[in-house]
Amino acid sequence: MQKVSMWVFGLCACLLASAGTAQEAWTVQLTSKQAKAHAEQAGRKAVTAFAISPDGAWGRSHGFQDADQAAKRAMSFCQGELRPRKRDCILFEVAGKRVTPQIVQTRKVSAVYQPLNGRKAAFVFGRAALDFRGNKDGAMAQLATAPTQPSALAQDNKLRAGLTNRTIMTTQAKGFGLWLGDVYAEHLVSTNNGVLVVGFDSWAVTAQGLLCMFNGFWDSGKPVGTKCVLLNSIGNGLVDLSWDGSPNASRKGQLIAGDARFSAAK
Structure with a gap:
């Protein structure tokens, strides 16, 4: 699992009035x-x-x-x-x-994004063009095998490529995000005290739409294990998904064309 040995210390911003051209x-x-x-x-x-x-x-x-x-x-x-x-x-x-x-x-x-503002993320990073329709029954059957490592799933390389280095997140100002890196993944949750993060050392996604992240740990070191979501559909940058604990409860999200874990400006 990727390790980060620090966290950034505080910032001060002294924003003065500015004039001139762009x-x-x-x-x-x-x-x-x-x-x-x-x-x-x-x-x-x-x-x-x-x-x-x-x-x-x-x-x-x-x-x-x-x-x-x-x-x-x-x-x-x-x-x-x-x-x-x-x-x-x-x-x-x-x-x-x-x-x-x-x-x-x-x-x-013209705009500043701060995690995890889904509305600002779409404007600053843009949404990714990816079309996908899952097979919920097939994904549920795969989930029932309780996969604990990537080798337990028949990964769809094309879908993985379309998700890599992008963020699945909700559309509202506060919510959750799933960052899917080349290998590493993170689940980020917005709270009143900031953003909570669970890091996973690997992830896999199947042609049926089962996306699982493996060997997860909170920043505190508390283990999480495997976390999965069902990707029901993706189109025009919008995502319909379900969590593994409530597969029949559909949630609306978006596929952000970038790394929405960090602040950015456009």
Whole structure:
């Protein structure tokens, strides 16, 4: 199972009024609060990253073993602090090295997505074009075998390719999401205190529409085991699905064309 040895620390966003065109040159310079946050990043273990906006927002991460993941998390936290018509974030530093030139072109954002807002996710990432119709009786028969590992299911490679690196999530402002990576999967649930996450080390999907995620653990380390959903249909980016515990209760969702686990801006 993929392990993350840290969680990102807090952000501060000091959003100042900005004027100018949607695209404009910016001579990169940290604000006093960005500089203070950047200085606090020094000496952190493993791979770090720092992202900034010309209008004052910033985000940082540390403890990663992978530079891409550290950068993505820092950008996510920075963009999550933006507002429409503010200038977008850029990566300032990764693994202790500055990665941005002295002068960059900036753009104003029109929308900001924060997990797990399904309405904003569809606007920022777009919905994926995938057509699929499941076989509920067949999927239920497969579920009845109580699969505990991917090899227990006859995986449909075409359907898997259409779901990989995308997010199945509800359409409302708060709900749940299923992130399906190349190997790893996550089940995310919105709560009043933030987003709860269950990580799974693998997943599989069949031609009948049974999607199972295996060897799951909460962030606390508490095991979850296998979690399955029945994909009844997918069309025009909209998903009809049922959870394994209530297969006859249909739920409406959407297939987001991107990784909706993190904040983003458009």
